[in-house]
Amino acid sequence: MLLLRQRGSLSASQLADELEVSTRTILRDIEALSAAGVPVYVNRGRNGGFSLLPGFRAELMGLNQEEALALLTAGSIGGRQVFGLGSALSSAMRKVVDAIPAGHQAAATDAAQRILFEPQADLLSRYRLAEGISETVMNEVRRSVLDGRKLRIHYAAEGRDAAWRHVDPIGLVTVRERSYLLALVDGHDRTYRLSRVLAAEALAAPAERPSEVNLAQLWEARSARFRAGEVQFIVAARLDPARREELAETALAIVHETAESDGWLRMELTFQDLRHAAWAIWKLGVDAEALSPPELRDVLHQHAVEIAARYSPRGPTLATDA
Structure with missing residues (x-):
């Protein structure tokens, strides 16, 4: 009804495409609207379709x-x-x-x-990668969360084989294009990344969870525990202050920082692991230097050697290749 009000005349196939149903469903819905007293009529002909009587308006609460x-x-x-x-x-x-x-x-x-919030690409055409979450999984998880029912998920934690788990869902959170399920297992807090849920089933039994929850506070508390308890890699580094915010966005936390006499910053940071630290420091190029641990410097040195070899000038015999 709203589509017809706003767009004028639409065919059954156009309505079906817009509402993601079959044309048969649209025809049944048109009959139901007519039976309910909504003045829908048919425009015959090649460019015909369904329309509402001019001036008809749904009874909806107005907004300013x-x-x-x-x-x-x-x-x-x-x-x-x-x-x-x-x-x-x-x-x-x-x-x-x-x-x-x-x-x-x-x-x-x-x-x-005239207002655009968080487009998919920035000025350098760098696109955010959407997570691959099955629609079936998402529907089951959302239904379980909103209905307050226990949930069975087939979850593949990083570095582990997938396993079935029974959880009591609390809420859903999206942060930087990543979606998470906050839940309880035997009364203990658990956080699951939805892209790692391979299958899900909302169960009939009611979830054992608090009747009220402040999701923002709960997320902040879990984030703090993660930073405090699961950080495994500490890095000392020197950094051009112009790149500080860029590094701060990728590190888990900045533990300590001081300004040196040359204007650079000496920082102690935490990362998830060696790979995470190497990626964060490497992308800053010559504007950052890892001081410790030695294995991080070794990894960065090896990257530099491989890149230098890849882009070294070709020898005279290679220059004649056709």
Whole structure:
């Protein structure tokens, strides 16, 4: 009904594509709308389709222009498929537009088009990689979380074989394009990355979890415990201060830092492991130097040797290759 109000005349196939259902379902829905008193009529002919009687309006609560703009802007965020709610979001946005007073609809939708939050690529065309989460898995996990039911997941932790686990789900969190399930197992906190859930099944039994929870506080507490208890790699480094924020974004934590006489920073940082530290330091090029541990310097030296060999000038015999 909202699609017909906003777009005028649409064919059954166009409605089916938009709503992700079959044309048979659309025809049944049109009959149901007519039976409920909604004035839907058919335009015959090559460019025909279904339309609403001009002036018909759904009974929805009105929004002021700023409220509508806030919702429309939120709906433009790149994470439309977060937690499998993309279709629901599209439907909600149609209702938002329809609820705006007629005189403000054009202004609100135009304003929303002029605000873009977190696009998929930055100015250097570096794209964020979306996580591969099965729609079936996401639907089962979300249903379990919202219904307060126990959940059975087939989970592949990093470096381990996949195994089935029974958990009591608490909530879902998305951080920097990564989605997590916060849960309890026998009363103990557990955090699962959704891209590593291979299969999921919402069970009939109710979850054993607190009736109320502050998800933001819970996430912060778990993050603090992770940083304190699971950090395994400490690095001492020198750094051009112009690159400090870039390194701070990739390290787990900055333990200590001081300014040296030459203007550079001497820092002590924590990383997940040797590979994580090597990647973070290497991408800063000559603007950073790892001082310790020795195995990190060895890895960076080996990378440098291999890169130098790859880009060394070709010898005279190679220059004649055709």
